[in-house]
Amino acid sequence: MSDTKVIDARNTFCPGPLMELITHMRLAQVGDVVELLSTDSGSATDIPEWAKKVGHEMMGIEQQGDTWHLKVRKAK
Amino acid sequence: MRILVVGGGTAGTIVANNLARRLSAETRRGKARITMLSASDRHMYQPGLLYVAFGQMTPDQLYRDQASLLESNIDFHVDPVTEFMLDQNKVRTQSGKVHEYDTLVIATGSRMVPEEIPGMNEGAEFFYTEASAVKLYKKLREFQGGKVAVAVGVPHKCPIAPVEVMFSLHDYFKARGIRDKVHLKYHYPINRIHTIENVAKWAKPEFDRIGVEYETLFNIKEVDGKNKLLKSEEGTEYQYDLLIVIPQHRGMEVVEQNKLGPGGWIPTDRYSLKMNGHDNVYVVGDTTNLPVSKTGSAAHFQAEVIAENIASIVKVGEPVRDYDGKVYCFIEAGHDRATYAMFNYQNPPDLKPPSKPMHWFKLSYNQMYWTSVRGLL
Numbered sequence: 026m027s028d029t030k031v032i033d034a035r036n037t038f039c040p041g042p043l044m045e046l047i048t049h050m051r052l053a054q055v056g057d058v059v060e061l062l063s064t065d066s067g068s069a070t071d072i073p074e075w076a077k078k079v080g081h082e083m084m085g086i087e088q089q090g091d092t093w094h095l096k097v098r099k100a101k
Numbered sequence: 102m103r104i105l106v107v108g109g110g111t112a113g114t115i116v117a118n119n120l121a122r123r124l125s126a127e128t129r130r131g132k133a134r135i136t137m138l139s140a141s142d143r144h145m146y147q148p149g150l151l152y153v154a155f156g157q158m159t160p161d162q163l164y165r166d167q168a169s170l171l172e173s174n175i176d177f178h179v180d181p182v183t184e185f186m187l188d189q190n191k192v193r194t195q196s197g198k199v200h201e202y203d204t205l206v207i208a209t210g211s212r213m214v215p216e217e218i219p220g221m222n223e224g225a226e227f228f229y230t231e232a233s234a235v236k237l238y239k240k241l242r243e244f245q246g247g248k249v250a251v252a253v254g255v256p257h258k259c260p261i262a263p264v265e266v267m268f269s270l271h272d273y274f275k276a277r278g279i280r281d282k283v284h285l286k287y288h289y290p291i292n293r294i295h296t297i298e299n300v301a302k303w304a305k306p307e308f309d310r311i312g313v314e315y316e317t318l319f320n321i322k323e324v325d326g327k328n329k330l331l332k333s334e335e336g337t338e339y340q341y342d343l344l345i346v347i348p349q350h351r352g353m354e355v356v357e358q359n360k361l362g363p364g365g366w367i368p369t370d371r372y373s374l375k376m377n378g379h380d381n382v383y384v385v386g387d388t389t390n391l392p393v394s395k396t397g398s399a400a401h402f403q404a405e406v407i408a409e410n411i412a413s414i415v416k417v418g419e420p421v422r423d424y425d426g427k428v429y430c431f432i433e434a435g436h437d438r439a440t441y442a443m444f445n446y447q448n449p450p451d452l453k454p455p456s457k458p459m460h461w462f463k464l465s466y467n468q469m470y471w472t473s474v475r476g477l478l
């Protein structure tokens with residue numbers, strides 16, 4: 026069964042949104058979707074770049090107010 | 102109120118001492134009781150491990166007896182918790198004792214787990230434990246030249262350590278007169294050389310100046326110790342002669358075994374520092390799941406908030422303040438210069454150029470730490 030886990034990385038400078046995502050992707054099962062919340066506009070490009078390089082699947086990028094919602098599916 | 106602190110490291114010790122002082126009258130009158138359960142009778146100053154790895158401190162200098170750091174009205178036991186029964190306000194310990202509480206503070210810290218990456222334990226050196234730091238020092242002394250690679254697992258405590266170790270390596274080999282025979286290569290998991298943008302901006306020209314090569318978006322997949330190859334999730338590899346890794350971390354096993362949080366990271370409210378769904382359980386230091394650096398500094402500022410709030414609840418029934426995400430980290434920029442990064446949830450750090458006085462301040466802090474955990478600083 027796949028699962029969506031929400032990671033709140035809003036308003037954080039260290040470890041920062043991508044580090045938080047990597048932490049939770051390591052703990053997730055293949056097939057799980059992790060939704061990252063970030064207020065760092067850099068996340069909108071950093072997260073897809075990382076996902077593509079490692080081979081995970083971007084499921085959605087959406088901005089609501091000043092929060093970015095980035096959904097990534099663990100593919101391997 | 103029966104207050105139980107689980108963990109006698111940086112966070113637990115500051116919470117307990119701060120509370121013991123604030124509640125001295127209440128503990129005398131039997132209105133409050135403070136108990137600490139820990140896994141060790143010794144307290145280690147972990148930042149000193151970086152100095153051990155470079156022969157600037159010896160391991161014995163890192164320790165104090167835990168009992169000697171605690172106020173006399175703290176009931177201290179070396180008896181690690183094996184079971185958390187949060188619905189019954191009880192914990193069970195290794196010796197089989199059951200401790201009941203009204204308020205629980207969980208401060209069990211985090212641990213490196215190099216065994217989770219194939220080949221890492223066999224093929225890499227570390228400095229996050231006493232034994233590994235001493236071993237690394239011996240390796241560095243033997244090293245006569247070649248390629249030194251540094252790589253970083255996620256998550257890890259002390260996010261400044263990766264850049265500090267590069268500056269230390271440069272100064273160490275320079276002092277030995279073999280810097281020209283050593284190639285230094287830094288590997289970092291995200292797409293800049295440090296997760297804090299201003300630290301990355303500052304460190305990049307410094308790395309260029311001292312001749313450190315770097316590769317970003319490098320997450321360690323495997324260490325092939327036989328062929329001395331470091332491989333990334335992103336598909337690249339690097340041939341090294343000496344590999345130094347800051348391994349990925351988890352919270353303590355007891356946290357995972359009791360299903361308090363995946364990875365051993367306990368879901369915590371970022372302002373009140375209470376465990377989600379548990380009004381009488383506080384979480385502090387490395388073991389929180391907060392998006393805050395796992396540092397002694399964060400542990401310290403969080404511990405003060407928790408102690409002030411619990412004391413105020415005992416005295417007037419209400420807490421006094423929230424944690425604002427504050428962290429203050431020294432950054433050693435080699436063996437004779439340092440700077441610092443101070444930030445919170447709202448404000449990023451503004452880095453000053455490294456200076457000698459900041460380095461001396463850090464060296465004094467290495468001693469002042471013991472005053473700080475006693476709750477006097």
Ligand SMILES: Cc1cc2nc3c(=O)[nH]c(=O)nc-3n(C[C@H](O)[C@H](O)[C@H](O)COP(=O)(O)OP(=O)(O)OC[C@H]3O[C@@H](n4cnc5c(N)ncnc54)[C@H](O)[C@@H]3O)c2cc1C
Pocket residue numbers: 107108109110111112113138139140141146147148149150151180181182183208209210211228229230258259262353355385386387388395396397398399400429430431
């Ligand atoms: C090499 C290195 C360099 C560092 N440099 C810095 C730095 O420059 N600045 C900085 O701010 N931070 C630094 N840190 C990080 C800092 O040491 C930690 O973040 C800090 O110690 C966290 O405090 P803590 O109380 O959460 O955990 P710890 O201090 O690790 O304490 C955990 C405690 O819990 C106890 N415990 C474990 N299991 C149980 C159990 N089952 N029951 C009861 N007790 C238990 C342990 O015995 C220990 O007493 C560094 C760390 C390392 C390794």
